[in-house]
Amino acid sequence: MGRGIVTSLAKAHIPVVALEQDAQQLEIGKKAVNGLLEREAEKLIKQGLAPGSTLASVRFTLDFADLRDADLVIEAVYENMELKKEIFRKLTSVCKPDAFLCTNTSGLNIDEIASVTKNPHLVIGTHFFSPANIMKLLEVVRGHHTSLTTIATAMNLGKTLGKVSVLVGNCPSFVGNRLLSPYLDQASYLLEEGCYPEDVDKALEDFGFAMGPFRMMDLAGLDIGWRSRMERGLAGNKVPLGTPARQREGKRYCPLADLLCENGRLGQKTGKGWYQYEKLGGRIAQPDPWVKDFLQKYRNTHQIKQRPATPEMILECCLYALVNEGFHVLEDGIASGPEDIDVIYNNGYGWPKYRGGPMYYASTVGLTKVLDVLDKYYKENPDVPSMKPAFLLKKLAMVGEPPLKEWRTQVGNPDSKL
Ligand SMILES: CCCCCCCCCCCCCC(=O)CC(=O)SCCNC(=O)CCNC(=O)[C@H](O)C(C)(C)COP(=O)(O)OP(=O)(O)OC[C@H]1O[C@@H](n2cnc3c(N)ncnc32)[C@H](O)[C@@H]1OP(=O)(O)O
Numbered sequence: 001m002g003r004g005i006v007t008s009l010a011k012a013h014i015p016v017v018a019l020e021q022d023a024q025q026l027e028i029g030k031k032a033v034n035g036l037l038e039r040e041a042e043k044l045i046k047q048g049l050a051p052g053s054t055l056a057s058v059r060f061t062l063d064f065a066d067l068r069d070a071d072l073v074i075e076a077v078y079e080n081m082e083l084k085k086e087i088f089r090k091l092t093s094v095c096k097p098d099a100f101l102c103t104n105t106s107g108l109n110i111d112e113i114a115s116v117t118k119n120p121h122l123v124i125g126t127h128f129f130s131p132a133n134i135m136k137l138l139e140v141v142r143g144h145h146t147s148l149t150t151i152a153t154a155m156n157l158g159k160t161l162g163k164v165s166v167l168v169g170n171c172p173s174f175v176g177n178r179l180l181s182p183y184l185d186q187a188s189y190l191l192e193e194g195c196y197p198e199d200v201d202k203a204l205e206d207f208g209f210a211m212g213p214f215r216m217m218d219l220a221g222l223d224i225g226w227r228s229r230m231e232r233g234l235a236g237n238k239v240p241l242g243t244p245a246r247q248r249e250g251k252r253y254c255p256l257a258d259l260l261c262e263n264g265r266l267g268q269k270t271g272k273g274w275y276q277y278e279k280l281g282g283r284i285a286q287p288d289p290w291v292k293d294f295l296q297k298y299r300n301t302h303q304i305k306q307r308p309a310t311p312e313m314i315l316e317c318c319l320y321a322l323v324n325e326g327f328h329v330l331e332d333g334i335a336s337g338p339e340d341i342d343v344i345y346n347n348g349y350g351w352p353k354y355r356g357g358p359m360y361y362a363s364t365v366g367l368t369k370v371l372d373v374l375d376k377y378y379k380e381n382p383d384v385p386s387m388k389p390a391f392l393l394k395k396l397a398m399v400g401e402p403p404l405k406e407w408r409t410q411v412g413n414p415d416s417k418l
C-alpha cells in the first residue's frame with residue numbers, strides 16, 4: 001500500500017487504487033490514510049482553505065485486476081527482490097501495456113526489477129522518504145532501459161505532489177541511502193565503543209539534523225536495512241558459518257541493528273527500536289534501559305576497547321563518512337552534481353538547510369580538513385574502507401578547493417548513469 005504515498009496522491013487530487021495483500025492490512029492501511037487525510041483537512045480549514053481531498057478519491061482493494069486501468073503504478077512492498085519481481089510480473093500482465101511501473105525501493109536494482117516486465121522502458125524508481133506525506137524529496141531513479149518519457153512523467157508526478165524531484169542513476173542504494181549507509185555505520189561503531197543512541201543523536205541534532213541517525217532509523221523502520229543486509233548475505237542465515245560477529249568479507253561490521261531486529265525491535269512500528277515509544281507507532285522516543293543493558297553486555301562479550309567520543313568526534317566520524325561517499329557518487333556519475341546531493345539531503349533527510357547540504361558543508365569546513373581527518377581515521381581503521389578518502393576529494397583539495405559550482409569540471413567525464 002505505501003500509506004504515506006497514497007495520502008500524498010490523494011492530497012494532490014489524483015484518484016488512487018490502493019492495493020494490499022490481505023483484509024487486515026487493508027483495513028489498517030485504510031484507517032491510517034483516513035487519519036492522515038483528516039489531519040490534512042484540519043490544517044487547510046485552519047488556514048481558511050477548502051478541506052481538499054477525502055478518502056473518496058481512494059479505492060481500496062485486494063484484487064490486482066483493479067489496477068487494469070491505472071496509468072501509473074507505485075509498488076511499495078517489503079524490501080525484497082524476489083517479492084518485488086513477483087509483484088512486477090503480476091503488474092506487467094494485469095496493467096495496460098503503456099502503464100508506467102514505478103518502484104519505491106530503498107536501494108534495489110531497478111534493472112533487475114524491470115527485467116521481469118514486458119516493457120522495461122516504462123519502469124522507474126520513485127523513491128519517497130519517510131514520512132512520505134510530509135517529506136519533500138522524490139528521488140527518481142532511472143534504469144538502463146528507462147525512457148525519457150518515463151523519466152519526464154516521474155519528475156512531473158513529483159511536481160504535482162508538491163515535491164522536489166531529483167534524477168539519479170541506478171546503483172545499490174542510489175544516492176541518498178548510499179551516503180546514509182557509511183553515516184549509519186559510523187553511528188553504530190560509536191555505540192560499540194561506548195556511546196548511547198541518545199548521545200549520538202544529540203550531537204547530530206545539535207548540529208541541526210531534524211532527527212539523529214537512531215531516531216531516524218526508528219522512524220523509517222529497522223527492518224528495511226535488515227532485509228537488505230539479509231539479501232546481501234551480511235545478516236541472517238546466509239552468513240557463512242564461522243564468520244566473526246563483527247566482520248564481513250574482511251571489513252568491520254556492526255551487527256547491533258540486526259540483533260535489535262532479531263529481538264522484534266523494528267522501531268516506532270513495534271513501539272521499540274533504538275528507543276522505546278509510548279505505544280505501537282508512537283513518536284516520543286525515550287531512552288530504553290533494555291538498550292543500555294544490551295549494549296553493555298554486547299561490549300563485554302566482544303571485549304571492545306571503549307573510546308570516549310566528544311560531540312565533535314561524533315560529527316566528524318558520521319558527517320565525513322557521508323560526505324566521502326558523496327564524492328564517490330560524483331565519480332561514478334550517479335548524481336549530476338554536488339548540488340543534487342545537497343538538494344537530496346536538505347529535502348529528504350532533515351539535514352539543516354542553513355548549512356547548505358553535505359557537499360556544500362564540506363566546502364565550508366575545508367576539503368583539506370575533511371581529507372586529513374578521513375586519512376587519519378582510515379590509517380587507524382584500515383578495515384573501514386568507506387573512510388578511505390575518495391579520489392575526487394583528494395583531487396579537489398590538491399587543486400586548491402575550487403567552489404562547488406566548479407566541481408563538475410573536475411569530475412571530468414564519468415560514465416554518467418543519468
Ligand atoms: C539497499 C537498501 C538500502 C540500505 C542502505 C542503508 C540505509 C539503512 C536503511 C535506512 C532506511 C531507509 C529508508 C529510506 O529509503 C529513506 C528514508 O525515508 S530515510 C528517512 C528520511 N526521513 C527523515 O530523515 C526524517 C527526518 N525528520 C524530519 O524531517 C522531521 O523530524 C519530521 C518531518 C519527521 C517531523 O517534523 P518536526 O518539525 O520534528 O515535527 P512536527 O510535529 O512539526 O511534524 C511535522 C509533520 O510530520 C509529522 N510527523 C512527525 N513525526 C512523524 C512520524 N514519526 N511519523 C509520521 N509523521 C510524523 C507530523 O504529524 C506533522 O504532520 P502534520 O500533518 O504537518 O501535522
Ligand SMILES: NC(=O)C1=CN([C@@H]2O[C@H](COP(=O)(O)OP(=O)(O)OC[C@H]3O[C@@H](n4cnc5c(N)ncnc54)[C@H](O)[C@@H]3O)[C@@H](O)[C@H]2O)C=CC1
Nearest residue numbers: 001020021025076077078079104105106128129130220221
Ligand atoms: N519506511 C521507509 O522509510 C521507506 C521505505 N521505502 C521502501 O518502501 C517499501 C516498503 O517499505 P515499508 O513501507 O517500510 O514497509 P511496510 O512493512 O511498512 O509496508 C510494506 C507493505 O507491503 C504490503 N505487502 C507485502 N506483500 C505484499 C503483496 N504481496 N501484495 C500487496 N502488498 C504487499 C504489506 O502488507 C505492507 O503494507 C520498501 O521497498 C522500502 O525499502 C522507501 C522509502 C522510505
